[in-house]
Amino acid sequence: MHPAISVIFFTVISGAGFGFIALLGLGWAMPNSALAAFFISLLAGGLCVIGLLSSLFHLGHPERFWRAFSQWHSSWLSREGVLSVLTLTLFAIYALIWMATGERIGVLGFIIAVLSIITIYATSMIYASLKTVPSWHNVLTSICYVAFGLASGIVLAATFGTASYVLGMSVSVLAGIALIAAWGLKLLWWRRADGVGFSDTGSDTGTATGLGHLGKVKLFEKPHSGENYLTKEMMHQIGRKHAKKLRAISVGLGLIVPFIFAALAFVTGAYGPFMFLAFLSMLAGLFAERWLFFAEAKHAVSLYY
């Protein structure tokens, strides 16, 4: 599939934003001044909003975006939109109360945390629900999206939070565990994606043309000699050429470098700067990972070409 920059940016950035919101909602200890509350909330909400705005650039008619809130009963894209707005609205109320009173309302926070995770899940389902792209069409896709969102959120929370220990362990250790878990799941995802082909449905050019019972079916001539929307959108080739290298880069930047920064934070106790560097590197790694998510994905329509 064609890896559109706007969509890559959207899924990575808003995933991190909602992950961060989830951890704020769960009560991760933060500095208590009104100003800090303002900036932290602005960052968390801002990441989500920037991500969502970026997704508008992918639309042919961004000015009609509001129409996308209407079909939540059947469309995951619509559900994602509705859930984002709902979660962000509740988070805005939560943040205002936090700034005004210095208190964070636990129940509201918990609801926001759950909604954030469901929102990331809805984003993943836009892709995972497509039977036409077998490497996406699996629950592991959703698990990876949520895991990366939460891992990004933990790294951000460790950057801005005041706690050195959460759940009885150092925040660095917690971040390290989250990173390893998320990338471990991604490794499983890659393993499956590499082997799946069209085996889920058993589709091939024979079933696509209905001519399989007659013999071996091979494309003899394309409809037109040039490219078209389908070949450009669904049959991206360049990505696959560099897939191996890009996977290594994504693991290096997304897992190994942030892990080292987390270790440095642990050793020096300078959580803020080191965890922030970890976050930046992780974003770069996730951009590569998400680029491959699209570029490597094979669509059923390629069976006709």
Add this chain to the structure above:
Amino acid sequence: MTMLPQTTQKKLGLVIDLDICVGCHACAVNCKEWNTGGYGAALSDTEPYGDSPTGAWLNRIHTYEVTPEDAPASIVHFPKSCLHCDDAPCVTVCPTGASYKRSEDGIVLVDEDMCIGCGLCAWSCPYGAREMDPTENVMKKCTLCVDRIYNENLEEADRVPACVKTCPASARHFGDFADPNSDVSKMVADRGGINLMPEMETSPVNKYLPPRPKTRPESTGCGSASAASSVVADKGVLGWLDRALTSLDKLG
């Protein structure tokens, strides 16, 4: 409204006869011509006279080579357009309600004024039947010529999709699959009409008639002496020459 109707009163669609199609692309050309001036935005092209022209088409003709285990390959021309699926995934994924399936006749359409051009419907279609218009940035697809088939300004004979009307080989037929006595239903029953990629569970309305089995010559020893001597021309000049040369054999 992107919920699919439980059932549709009619199931209008096409039968495409792969035994007959000669791959002339006339249906695709007439489709482009009609739909550029008909329903919705014009079907645009970018760089139509440039080095790499591209553009939106609602119907494209592929050509396949089919090689049986025990016989030479044959060529099958394969027109492909929207199949107006009963369980159309392109409808349910649409976030805006722009994509819908009509409960009266089963036609799957896009309301272009509501379409945000997200492209998700094209991703969800296994058949590659939807294309984004490169100029208008809205999703285009086969409308089954909804602006012809009910058009009372046209002669009755012209109230069929443009592709069906234009096909010089009569490889395309239009009708109601909900009616078991319609021509299209009978054709599908007689010839074993098939669904494309049934495993995708889209329940297509359009059906394809597979090529009829080829007749295969008995003798396979083509080029061998015995095969050559069994060939007999018994009429006309060739027959005379054949007999004359055969009698020369006997002399020698």
